[in-house]
Amino acid sequence: MKIIIECPVCNSKKLELLQKLYLIKETQSKILKCVDCSIIFMSPQLSDTEIYEENYYYFNNYPEKSVKEDQIKSNFILKYIASNFPEAKSIFDIGAATGIFLNESSKKGFKINGMEISKAGCSIAESVFGINLFCGSIEDYNKKIDSDIVIMTDVLEHTYNPDKTLNKIYQLTKKGAKIIIETPNIGSFYYKIAGKKWVGFNQYHNFHFTKNSLIRLAENQNFKILSVFTTNFNILSAEGFWRTGLKDI
Numbered sequence: 230m231k232i233i234i235e236c237p238v239c240n241s242k243k244l245e246l247l248q249k250l251y252l253i254k255e256t257q258s259k260i261l262k263c264v265d266c267s268i269i270f271m272s273p274q275l276s277d278t279e280i281y282e283e284n285y286y287y288f289n290n291y292p293e294k295s296v297k298e299d300q301i302k303s304n305f306i307l308k309y310i311a312s313n314f315p316e317a318k319s320i321f322d323i324g325a326a327t328g329i330f331l332n333e334s335s336k337k338g339f340k341i342n343g344m345e346i347s348k349a350g351c352s353i354a355e356s357v358f359g360i361n362l363f364c365g366s367i368e369d370y371n372k373k374i375d376s377d378i379v380i381m382t383d384v385l386e387h388t389y390n391p392d393k394t395l396n397k398i399y400q401l402t403k404k405g406a407k408i409i410i411e412t413p414n415i416g417s418f419y420y421k422i423a424g425k426k427w428v429g430f431n432q433y434h435n436f437h438f439t440k441n442s443l444i445r446l447a448e449n450q451n452f453k454i455l456s457v458f459t460t461n462f463n464i465l466s467a468e469g470f471w472r473t474g475l476k477d478i
Contacts, residue, residue, distance in 0.1 A: 324384035328354030
């Protein structure tokens, strides 16, 4: 675990304690907000090895329900790509988990490649889908990413320094590539309903982003913002209950 005494993004020591917002009981971590850049983060933070242990996902059981949910999410993203970037032919997935998204992408005719920090995830991607992933983090990767689309879903909130992570992605990707980043939105409708029960709060999420803080981070690394939106789901659906945290009540 790593105790944070200054903002990991802008290095400011002007930090506001949001203990009333939430306290991570599993690690006794507190939620802090940087007064200068408005980024919200946990302290202490878990390291990669503490987050991505063998059972982080659902690797041992691999339930059909979880696979189906990931397939639905994958096809939502693929429809977005088809509508907005019809010229794209190749996809690189940063944080590919067990390879479900890349497998669905391959079915649509995309040339696929990607990476996953979890050895268990890489093993399942290869044994179940025949996908060979680079096993490591973006910080460990030094090859040029020559894909048209780079996907990073549910990854940025786990990093130690999202600013440096985005800088590395910017340096590695080819000119004209489109980057799709998904992360929980602490400024969302679902957070406002759920409060401290919001699903985005858990010991594995080192950072929490609003629309503005995510835009600021990306623009700091010279990315041009094409669109920003929060995915809306029916609040009475299983996905809606999960997002609000009502499943825990």
